[in-house]
Amino acid sequence: MNRIIRLVKKAQQGDDQAFLKIFQQHQEDIYRMAFVYMKNQEDALDVVQEVAYQSFKNINTLKKPEYFKTWLMKITINCAINTINKNKKVVQLKSKYEEYMSAEVDENIPLSLSLQDVMECLQEDEKSVVLLRFYQTYTFKEISQSLEIPLGTAKSILYRALQKLRKRLEEVEFHE
Amino acid sequence: MSERLKKEIEKIDIPINLDDIVQKGVQRAKLENQKPNPQPVVSKHQFKPYLISLIAVAVLALLLFPAFQSLDNEKETINGSIVQEQLNDGETQLTEEMHQRISDYIVWRYQQSEAQQTDVQFEVHKVYGTLQEGDATTVYMWSYYNSFNLASRNEEVTGASLPVTVVLQNVAGEYKVIQYEEAQDGSLYVESIKKMFPEKYVEEALEQPGNIGELQEEMQQKVTSWLNEQKDESNQNSPATESESTMFDLTGEEAKAYSEFQQDFNTEHLSGLSPINIAKLYIFAGFEKKYNVQYALYTDREEYIMWSEEEDLKIPESDRGNFEIYKNIDEGTFIETSDHTGYIEFYINEELMGFQMIKNADGIWQVSFMPIQ
Numbered sequence: 001m002n003r004i005i006r007l008v009k010k011a012q013q014g015d016d017q018a019f020l021k022i023f024q025q026h027q028e029d030i031y032r033m034a035f036v037y038m039k040n041q042e043d044a045l046d047v048v049q050e051v052a053y054q055s056f057k058n059i060n061t062l063k064k065p066e067y068f069k070t071w072l073m074k075i076t077i078n079c080a081i082n083t084i085n086k087n088k089k090v091v092q093l094k095s096k097y098e099e100y101m102s103a104e105v106d107e108n109i110p111l112s113l114s115l116q117d118v119m120e121c122l123q124e125d126e127k128s129v130v131l132l133r134f135y136q137t138y139t140f141k142e143i144s145q146s147l148e149i150p151l152g153t154a155k156s157i158l159y160r161a162l163q164k165l166r167k168r169l170e171e172v173e174f175h176e
Numbered sequence: 177m178s179e180r181l182k183k184e185i186e187k188i189d190i191p192i193n194l195d196d197i198v199q200k201g202v203q204r205a206k207l208e209n210q211k212p213n214p215q216p217v218v219s220k221h222q223f224k225p226y227l228i229s230l231i232a233v234a235v236l237a238l239l240l241f242p243a244f245q246s247l248d249n250e251k252e253t254i255n256g257s258i259v260q261e262q263l264n265d266g267e268t269q270l271t272e273e274m275h276q277r278i279s280d281y282i283v284w285r286y287q288q289s290e291a292q293q294t295d296v297q298f299e300v301h302k303v304y305g306t307l308q309e310g311d312a313t314t315v316y317m318w319s320y321y322n323s324f325n326l327a328s329r330n331e332e333v334t335g336a337s338l339p340v341t342v343v344l345q346n347v348a349g350e351y352k353v354i355q356y357e358e359a360q361d362g363s364l365y366v367e368s369i370k371k372m373f374p375e376k377y378v379e380e381a382l383e384q385p386g387n388i389g390e391l392q393e394e395m396q397q398k399v400t401s402w403l404n405e406q407k408d409e410s411n412q413n414s415p416a417t418e419s420e421s422t423m424f425d426l427t428g429e430e431a432k433a434y435s436e437f438q439q440d441f442n443t444e445h446l447s448g449l450s451p452i453n454i455a456k457l458y459i460f461a462g463f464e465k466k467y468n469v470q471y472a473l474y475t476d477r478e479e480y481i482m483w484s485e486e487e488d489l490k491i492p493e494s495d496r497g498n499f500e501i502y503k504n505i506d507e508g509t510f511i512e513t514s515d516h517t518g519y520i521e522f523y524i525n526e527e528l529m530g531f532q533m534i535k536n537a538d539g540i541w542q543v544s545f546m547p548i549q
Contacts, residue, residue, distance in 0.1 A: 014206075014209065016202050016203070016206050019202060020198070020199065020202060023198060023202070024195070024198065027194055027195075027198050028190050028194070031188075031190060031191070031194055032185050032186070032188045032190075035188050036185065041191055045191060045193070045194070045197045048194065048197050048198060048201070049197045049198070049200055049201040049204075050201065051201070052197070052198045052199075052200075052201025052202050052205070053201035053202070053204045053205045054205070054383070054386055056201070056202045056205035056206065056209075057205035057208060057209065058383075058386070075386060078385060078386050078388065079385065079386070081385075082337065082385030082386075082388065083385075085335065085336065085337040085338070085385075086337070086338060086359075086361065086365060086385070087361060087362065113180055113181040114180060114181065114184060115181060115184035115185055115188075116184075118181060123331075130181075131185075134181050134182060135181065135182055135185050139483075139487065140483050140487055141487060141490070148389045148392075148393075150492065150494075150495045151487070151490060151491050151492075151495065152491050152492070152495030152496065153495065155482065155483065155546060156546065158482075159546040160331070
C-alpha cells in the first residue's frame with residue numbers, strides 16, 4: 001500500500017511513468033468492466049483510453065491515494081455510461097414487457113449469474129451495481145459511496161437486476 | 177455466490193494493444209497538463225515591450241475606430257468565434273422562468289421524437305455561461321433528460337445527456353426558445369462542442385460526463401417529489417374510511433409474539449405464526465421505526481442474507497419508505513413457491529404486489545431481504 005501511495009504522489013507531481021505503473025495494475029480490470037458495458041473490444045478500448053486520460057488529468061483531485069482503485073472504478077463506470085449515453089442520445093432503455101415483472105423472487109439467482117445475461121439484459125446502472133457487488137466484491141456501503149447513490153437505492157437496483165436475470169432464466173428454460 | 181460471473185468476466189480476452197491505448201490516454205492528459213497558460217503573468221523585465229505594444233495597439237485602434245464600428249454587427253461571423261467580453265460565467269443571468277422555458281422546450285423536443293409514451297419527463301441542466309445580445313440570451317449548458325413511468329417508479333425509460341446551446345428571446349416579456357443545437361455523435365463530438373461553445377467552456381463540457389452525479393441527483397429529486405405527489409393524489413382519491421386507518425391492528429397472538437420477540441429476538445416466539453402474521457410484525461416494526469426488530473425478522477438462512485445489521489441500521493430514514501402502504505397485507509393470500517419460500521399476494525393502491533417470505537431451518541417463517549417486488 002505504501003508503494004501505491006508513493007507512486008500516486010509522484011503521479012500527482014506530473015510523473016507519467018509512476019502513474020502508468022499503478023494504472024497498469026488495474027488496466028485489465030478496467031478493460032473487462034468496460035467490456036461488460038460496451039459489449040465490443042473497440043468501444044471498450046475507447047473507454048479504457050478515456051479512463052487513462054481522465055484519471056491522469058485529474059489525479060490531483062484524488063485526496064486519499066489508498067483509494068486509487070476505487071477512484072479508477074468510479075471513473076470507469078462514469079466513462080462507460082457516458083460513452084453509451086453520448087452514442088445513443090435518446091433510446092428506449094427497456095422494452096414494454098419488462099414492466100411486468102414476476103412477483104416471485106428467488107435469491108438463488110446469483111448462483112446462475114452469467115456474463116452474457118448481465119451484458120444483454122441489464123441497464124447500465126444495474127450493471128454497475130452487479131459488477132461492483134459480484135466482480136469487485138464491494139459492500140453495499142462501498143457501492144453507495146462509489147456510485148454516489150443512497151444505500152437503499154444500491155440495494156434496490158441490485159434486487160431489480162437479480163429479478164430481471166431470474167425472469168430471463170425462466171424464459172430460457174421455458175423455450176428449452 | 178457469483179463465482180460463475182466472476183470467472184466469465186476474468187475470461188474476457190485482453191487485447192494486445194491495451195498497453196498502447198493506456199499510454200495514449202496518459203500522453204493526451206500529459207500534453208494538456210503541459211499546455212502553457214494562455215495569459216502569462218507579465219514579469220518585470222517584460223514590462224517595457226509590453227507597454228510599448230499596448231500603446232501601439234491603442235493608437236491603431238483610434239485610427240481604425242470607424243472601420244471597427246462598421247464591422248461590429250458582423251463580428252461573430254467574421255472570425256467564426258464568439259467575443260468573450262459579452263459572456264457571463266455560470267447561470268447568474270438566468271431567471272427561474274428562463275430555466276423552466278429551457279427544460280419545457282427540451283422535454284417537448286424529445287417527446288416529438290420518442291416512440292414510447294411515458295408518464296413524466298424531466299430535464300435538468302448545468303449552465304456553463306450565457307451570452308447576452310440585445311433581447312436574446314444564448315445559454316451554453318449540459319442537458320440531462322430522463323423519462324419515467326409510474327409503474328417503474330424512479331427507473332428511467334429513456335434518457336439523454338449531452339452538451340447543448342439554447343437561444344432564448346424575450347418576446348413581449350415572455351421567454352421563448354428560438355434556437356437549439358446539440359453536440360454531434362461519435363468522432364464529430366469534440367469538434368461540434370468546440371464550434372458550439374466559447375473556448376473557455378469546452379473543457380468543462382468534455383469533463384462533464386465524469387461529474388454527472390450532481391445532475392443525476394437533481395433528477396432523482398424531481399422524480400421523488402413527483403412520485404410523492406402521485407402518492408398524495410391517490411391517497412386523496414381513496415375512500416375516507418380507508419385513509420382513516422393508517423395501520424392494521426395486531427391480533428392478540430401477534431401482539432404477544434411481537435412483544436416477546438423484542439425482548440430477546442428469539443425466533444421461538446414466532447413459532448406457529450403464519451407467513452402473514454410474521455409479515456405484519458415486520459411491517460408493524462417498520463411503522464414503529466423499530467428497525468432492529470425488522471432486521472431480526474429477516475431470514476437467517478445464510479444464502480439469502482444480503483447485508484449486515486450494521487449496514488441496515490445505517491440506512492437513512494428517507495430510504496426506508498412508508499410502511500403504511502402495506503396495511504392491506506393482512507387481507508393478502510400466501511402462495512408457496514417451494515418447500516421453504518413463498519410470497520403474500522396483496523394490493524397497494526390497486527396494484528398487485530408480492531411480499532417474499534422464507535422458512536428457516538426450524539420451520540419458522542421469516543421475511544426475505546427486500547421483500548416487496
